Amino acid sequence: MLLLTPGWMGALGWTSSLLFVISIAAAWWALGWVAALAVVAYGLLLSAIIDVISPLPTYSHCFNIVESTLKAASNPTVRDLADRVHAIRVHHGR
Incomplete structure (x- = not known):
């Protein structure tokens, strides 16, 4: 499977998940729980769109x-x- 999907894709997935959690925490700390919920909704929508149109x-x-x-x-x-x-x-x- 390594020939079809590069190994760094797994690390990219974990990095993007970590950045997503950090952005939720930062939004909650800076603007409150409503902003954190907005970031969660935006992130879920964006991940659904990227999953559909991803070139890899x-x-x-x-x-x-x-x-x-x-x-x-x-x-x-x-x-x-x-x-x-x-x-x-x-x-x-x-």
Whole structure:
């Protein structure tokens, strides 16, 4: 899966989550709980939009591509790899 999605994407996700929490705390500290709720709403809306239009595929999307390609193969040995990929996906929680 590293060939389809770069490894730094995971670090970018954690960094953006950390910055989101910091921005909520800063809004609460500076303007109160109403501003913090506004930041939460804005962040959830923005993350939903970015998830839809992101140019980089997510891990689950990459797994879906690999699984569907392997299941469509005519070779039974290759189709068995789809089960292995599914097991890896379940093991890693994606």
